[in-house]
């Protein structure tokens with residue numbers, strides 16, 4: 362079993378860069394990590410901790426690469442009380458009403474299925490960060506601390 366499963370939803374690759382930045386740091390801290398760019402419901406069983414990194418596209422929609430995960434969980438809900446998770450949502454605050462809606466949708470879905478949010482959703486605004494991976498620096502230290510604590514619990 363992997364220590365951390367990173368499930369990515371991306372259109373233009375920004376979320377992939379963010380996921381890879383996080384994976385590097387998590388691996389350097391001694392954890393095993395898998396980055397999955399085409400996640401499905403079955404992937405949730407491969408780890409006790411999941412990090413979702415997804416952008417928003419269209420008018421508040423999930424990228425096609427991660428939409429199947431959302432739909433599969435809607436169609437066949439899964440009890441996720443064993444699971445700890447966090448969400449990094451890439452978006453653009455000029456999309457006022459649907460800012461980071463994709464990430465927020467998955468956050469709500471996982472919480473509804475009983476998974477435990479280990480951190481508040483991190484929003485990375487394209488208006489603020491030309492390179493989205495820069496938006497993760499401050500968050501990373503906290504995440505490593507949370508991951509250590511959660512992993513020791515088991």
Ligand SMILES: Cc1cc2nc3c(=O)[nH]c(=O)nc-3n(C[C@H](O)[C@H](O)[C@H](O)COP(=O)(O)O)c2cc1C
Nearest residue numbers: 371372373374375376416417419421452453460461
């Ligand atoms: C066609 C299009 C639609 C978008 N719609 C939204 C949106 O509804 N809400 C939002 O917060 N960001 C929206 N964005 C901004 C992207 O989510 C943002 O640029 C993100 O960094 C892209 O990450 P990615 O490279 O992983 O796809 C949109 C971008 C494009 C090009």
